[in-house]
Amino acid sequence: MKILLATLHAKYVHNSLALPCLAVACKGMDGVETVIREFTVNEHADRVLRALVAEEADMAAFSCYIWNIGETLKLASDLKQVRPGTFIILGGPEASFGVFELMTQYPAIDCVIRGEGEETFRELMALLLRTDGGRDALQGVSAGIIFRAGEEIIATPERAPIADLDTIPSPFSAGLVELNKPLVYYESSRGCPFSCAFCMSSLERGVRSFSMERIRKDLGLLLAQVAQTVKFVDRTFNYDTIRADAIWEFILAENRGSRFHFEIAADLLTEENFRVLRRIPPGMFRFEIGVQSGDERTLARVGRRSELERLFANVRRLREETAVIVHLDLVAGLPGEDFPGFLDTLQRLFDVLNSDGRWQGEVCHIQVEPLKVLKGSPMRKIAAEENYAFSNAPPYKVLRTPTLSFSEICRIETVSRLIDLVFNSGKFPTTLTLVGQSQPLSRFFAAAAKQWEDAGQPATLSQTALFESIWRFTEELLPAGEREEFRDALCYDFCLAEYPAAGRLPGFLTDKDDDKKGNTRDGSVALKQKLDIPSDSRVRSFRHAFSRDYLSYPWGKGPVALLFVYISAPGRGLRIEVLKV
Ligand code: SF4
Numbered sequence: 047m048k049i050l051l052a053t054l055h056a057k058y059v060h061n062s063l064a065l066p067c068l069a070v071a072c073k074g075m076d077g078v079e080t081v082i083r084e085f086t087v088n089e090h091a092d093r094v095l096r097a098l099v100a101e102e103a104d105m106a107a108f109s110c111y112i113w114n115i116g117e118t119l120k121l122a123s124d125l126k127q128v129r130p131g132t133f134i135i136l137g138g139p140e141a142s143f144g145v146f147e148l149m150t151q152y153p154a155i156d157c158v159i160r161g162e163g164e165e166t167f168r169e170l171m172a173l174l175l176r177t178d179g180g181r182d183a184l185q186g187v188s189a190g191i192i193f194r195a196g197e198e199i200i201a202t203p204e205r206a207p208i209a210d211l212d213t214i215p216s217p218f219s220a221g222l223v224e225l226n227k228p229l230v231y232y233e234s235s236r237g238c239p240f241s242c243a244f245c246m247s248s249l250e251r252g253v254r255s256f257s258m259e260r261i262r263k264d265l266g267l268l269l270a271q272v273a274q275t276v277k278f279v280d281r282t283f284n285y286d287t288i289r290a291d292a293i294w295e296f297i298l299a300e301n302r303g304s305r306f307h308f309e310i311a312a313d314l315l316t317e318e319n320f321r322v323l324r325r326i327p328p329g330m331f332r333f334e335i336g337v338q339s340g341d342e343r344t345l346a347r348v349g350r351r352s353e354l355e356r357l358f359a360n361v362r363r364l365r366e367e368t369a370v371i372v373h374l375d376l377v378a379g380l381p382g383e384d385f386p387g388f389l390d391t392l393q394r395l396f397d398v399l400n401s402d403g404r405w406q407g408e409v410c411h412i413q414v415e416p417l418k419v420l421k422g423s424p425m426r427k428i429a430a431e432e433n434y435a436f437s438n439a440p441p442y443k444v445l446r447t448p449t450l451s452f453s454e455i456c457r458i459e460t461v462s463r464l465i466d467l468v469f470n471s472g473k474f475p476t477t478l479t480l481v482g483q484s485q486p487l488s489r490f491f492a493a494a495a496k497q498w499e500d501a502g503q504p505a506t507l508s509q510t511a512l513f514e515s516i517w518r519f520t521e522e523l524l525p526a527g528e529r530e531e532f533r534d535a536l537c538y539d540f541c542l543a544e545y546p547a548a549g550r551l552p553g554f555l556t557d558k559d560d561d562k563k564g565n566t567r568d569g570s571v572a573l574k575q576k577l578d579i580p581s582d583s584r585v586r587s588f589r590h591a592f593s594r595d596y597l598s599y600p601w602g603k604g605p606v607a608l609l610f611v612y613i614s615a616p617g618r619g620l621r622i623e624v625l626k627v
Pocket of ligand 1: 238239240241242245246247248281282336350
């Protein structure tokens with residue numbers, strides 16, 4: 047019996063953990079062959095279908111999420127048309143609620159696995175093997191499936207969560223997880239101690255962890271293979287602060303160059319945690335921290351238990367005392383939050399991320415997402431009671447709340463895009479530092495978002511076009527006197543972002559005498575020696591005079607002439623050096 051396990055990722059870099067877990071659950075079963083195929087939602091649907099058909103599988107199991115359910119249902123239906131004998135199974139969060147409606151609407155689906163899949167999948171495969179693929183076998187599955195029996199759709203009882211996670215065979219030991227991808231998912235625990243109404247993890251009670259022995263063994267494999275980035279999918283990694291320390295210590299001792307991403311509750315961090323985190327080298331750890339809202343009343347209405355003051359204090363400590371990259375999440379559209387309230391929360395994030403008023407490159411991120419009113423989540427009840435409008439189709443995005451109009455939600459999305467391009471990219475540190483000295487950054491982003499919407503924001507734009515957009519925003523946002531200072535800072539950031547190529551200089555960088563003679567191909571021996579430039583490098587330079595000395599902070603007085611040296615070579619990326627001239 048050949049089993050095809052397939053999914054559609056949102057992006058190529060993503061890597062399935064669920065499918066290898068199902069494949070390894072069937073390992074050792076005589077007569078079962080599993081094959082894993084991963085695609086993205088952006089791939090041509092016909093090409094994906096052809097690849098699935100070519101597997102000639104007896105059974106196809108699809109892993110379903112909000113980002114792929116539409117495409118997956120179409121694929122499954124088309125596969126059934128081409129190969130009517132293929133037994134189609136769906137699983138994953140997006141297939142776990144409204145199953146009867148789903149199966150009624152899509153006759154191609156033979157069976158849905160609800161909840162944790164490993165035990166149910168193994169039991170189902172064993173029964174199908176024993177009965178040589180006979181559909182009557184489905185009656186014998188003890189729990190966790192909803193299946194078709196003639197005209198009827200029948201549900202077995204829910205399956206209890208697997209009590210001992212160590213009984214799940216390791217997909218890493220079995221060599222089923224592709225470790226060469228940029229991102230490798232790893233789970234050391236399942237479940238979350240909290241119960242936020244907008245989150246599916248709130249439905250499961252309690253947290254279960256793999257044993258430390260098992261965690262060391264699996265993580266050890268990833269570290270030995272130097273997986274590029276290991277993303278812990280644990281819902282609240284540091285729910286047990288002592289366990290978190292033990293895993294961080296293990297990584298510190300064994301890491302050979304991998305990076306790690308954890309979702310943590312910052313308010314739970316302890317002094318002992320900080321003692322370990324202060325030893326983490328720059329760039330090795332990234333913490334994703336859900337703030338969601340800065341309003342205690344809003345958080346209370348969605349049942350989110352979070353000590354905000356302690357959370358903000360610990361985020362500040364992470365920035366000041368450690369080299370951990372901090373990524374803060376906000377959800378827009380939670381009960382009671384209006385547009386000014388959203389901006390207050392956003393400003394609070396800027397304030398805690400920035401202790402000395404100076405922004406420096408890509409060391410912290412803010413992600414703003416509109417609320418998703420997920421199927422099966424308690425947020426559906428709140429949304430009904432409070433007369434929310436949200437999309438009926440995945441990802442069930444909020445469209446209007448009693449306190450946020452549709453246009454305000456659109457404005458928040460534009461703010462989010464600008465934050466991503468301008469703040470998260472780390473390309474505008476000097477410009478943002480300057481803006482932050484005269485006004486709250488949240489207000490600047492809100493005003494810039496309005497201008498961008500009025501002007502018709504482009505779907506894509508080059509880095510130079512982005513710098514030019516930011517320059518145009520300031521026509522209305524800043525008085526003429528401040529605009530020159532802004533131009534100066536923007537020029538400095540631009541020169542650090544890319545080589546200002548002659549003939550393609552952005553408008554704000556063209557009207558000074560020294561710019562006209564600024565481009566050179568200065569590969570002089572003296573320069574190469576001074577900057578220790580390998581002989582096979584391409585060297586270009588650009589000179590510009592600035593009204594301040596941005597090389598130190600607080601900024602020194604200008605004017606200061608700087609020479610930017612751009613050094614590149616195949617496989618070594620772009621290195622930029624700045625010299626005073
Ligand atoms: S939002 Fe985070 S803390 Fe809240 S239930 Fe979900 S995973 Fe847990």
